[in-house]
Amino acid sequence: MRKVRDYDAELKALGDKARAVKAKKVQQLGELVTSTGADALDLDTLAGALLHIVAESEVAENREAWRSDGAAFFQRRGRKAGKGNADNSQGAGETPTGGSQS
Incomplete structure (x- = not known):
């Protein structure tokens, strides 16, 4: 005899997975804003810049340059992260010359 599928449970599981994927995407976008330094901009400026980018994204040359x-x-970030882990033998409060920060 065939096992009856529980469609409600499957839909709930898919909904949970979709929410988790969306949450991860939002987190990654926040990390991207922070890592590029765009978090230093006020929200209106950042939103305006993004709106301009979206409007100009139709031009293939712009997209390729971006x-x-x-x-x-x-690639630069990856190298810096790798280098920082390898060279990070100094204490947290020391400068590269060996002195402490003020």
């Missing part, structure tokens, strides 16, 4: 700049940003 894509290559973004790829370069993440």
